[in-house]
Amino acid sequence: MRNKILPGMAEATRLTRAGRLGEALTVIQRVVRGEDSPAPSPTQPGSPPAPLRPVRQIAKPQVVEPPPAASPGARPAPAAGLADGLPGLPEGLRDLVREIGRRVGPLVGEPATPASTEPGQFLDRHFAAAAGQRAYKLYVPRGYRGQAVPLVVMLHGCTQNPDDFAAGTGMNRIAEAETFLVAYPAQTAAANHARCWNWFSTADQRRDRGEAAIIAGIARAVMEEFSIDSRRVYVAGLSAGGAAAANLAAAYPDLFAAVGIHSGLCAGAASDLPSALRAMREGAKGAVPVGDALPTIVFHGDQDSTVHPRNGAAIIAATGATLLRDESGTSPNGRAWRRSILADERGRPRFEHWVIQGSGHAWSGGDAAGSYTDPLGPDASREMWRFFREHPRPRR
Template sequence: MKRNAVTCSRTGLLLLAVLTLTAAAPARAGTWVHGIEGTRGFQLWVPTGYQADTPLPLVVALHGCFQNPSQFAGLSRLNEKADAEKFLVLYPNQATFANPTQCWNFMLVLNQTRGHGEPALVVGMVEQVKRHYAVDARRIYVGGVSSGAVLTGTLLACYSDVFAAGMIGAGAMYKAATTISGTGFAMLFGSIYHPDDRGRDAWVCSGRPRHTVPVLVVHGTKDSVVDIVNGRQATRQFLQTSDYGDDGVANDSIRPVATQVTRATVPGGRAYTVEDYVYGGSLVARHIEIQGMDHAWPGGDSRYPFADPSGPDGTSIMWDFFRQHTRN
């Protein structure tokens, strides 16, 4: 019995190793690849036309609560965009044992620092993908919706040496709350912390870098889950982070004042306002407010929850912003 048990154990370990290698190995183009990093799984979309000798941009896409990678991919149509524009998409998956609603635990202090918790797991996934696929390390981006958007803010804050730009969709600023009870208040009324203070905290979390942190913030004016003030706080917070990163001090070299404001309307759909913050010839931040939109992904596929088909195409907006930025 002991011998059989040992044999079974060894067989199980061998099978696990084979599965892990299969998950990490390059697959044919235009398909899903599944992998594991620590205690979390992930899905990678390898676009049609992928060539192992041609480095591609990588977009990390973070789903929201009550979602998984496949659902977020369907909602956003991000894989279709990846096929058309030629980039890889990494979808980390929140485990139900970590949060029964599959929300990212952005409010826990462990997950608000560099080298720990969920942010470190996501960066570990990025490194795993880089080891097995042709990734342009200068063009790695991160974007998310809802709790995934707040985790995006943490990744931008604490790993600005990894990500060239990010998108916060229906989310909040870095360390908007540091407790579960504080999170409820922040989502409904905005953070009690000043965005300028959190802007400095974000700069410090990445080791006081000397570069800006480009951010796109998209929010609906009728968001009933995460009040619109959170989007405004996130924009100001990252502008302050970039003000520090620009020259090492907070001296308004990058100011929280839009340099250009445009308004547009989706034919037969929603109106929206775009505020651009351009400094030194670079688009440092873009803040978009969509009139009448609730807690949703704009332009999303209506077959999935949290879609607002009448909004502008959030996926195109995100990619258009990302491709303007390359990390030096």
């Protein structure tokens, strides 16, 4: 077999460099079948490449960042498919097939699609309803093909925006690997000069009112446009976004299955700006009845001087949960952490409280490409997704 493989590889390589890709693929297929390779055919300088099938164009929706990718529903790029469809192919020839696939996907009648390392789509969207309107960004991973997938709504902190928050949390990378959609509502300077979500305003805390209604409306708009598993819709946020996420979890337990709160406060912890500043400085209990609290995961740095760590403990206390066990460890980058796992009244583990030692007001394990991140800590984004994955909304 080796006596056939080596000449076959040399011949396929020569044909590829000459632009005769169809003939190169034929040589590779013959080698895999154990057939003798045809005698090398001379290549005249400047001779035209073998004719190829016409490229079928794929319409792509507008994307902003990162670069455009294939539209949802497009089949995988043939670069991988050709090689994977030839079992037993030696690695050298497998690489050559991938190169041919990248250069001429239409050889096997497949659509021209990007290489598998390219990311999904980051789309611009806009929502408007009686409660108000907001822009939002939506990440759609390449693996989405119209099947029912989870949705995570991510609420940025003050002075941030969707692009900054996506870069800092790295949630899009996880969505790409795990195949779920991520929506990033954008607060406006007109609504809050620092672009904070108005978590402390009673007009924006409750169901069907203000910003709570707008964000819930964005989640429902995504559910209408895409195929979303209604039992796997989640909300998470940082700082003001974390407090807003707590308000949403209390107001819409029929929409969201679980909530992630990073450096945030209890639902209804404040009712105006003075009480908000006091709650951030001293810690505050929630004024909104929690009832049967949604599964909740909390992250907070113990050196947070913007939102006191007592607020993280207050979020968990408001659930009425019972401690099951405490754990501790150190992140790969050196931050020590403590995790408390707590149960509801039925004894089910439904709450987690992470305290990151030495960390301030920042997303634990975040990317320095975004603001308010602590790359040294454990990965809050991955832990939140792990927690969300474990807690779909119960079937009725």
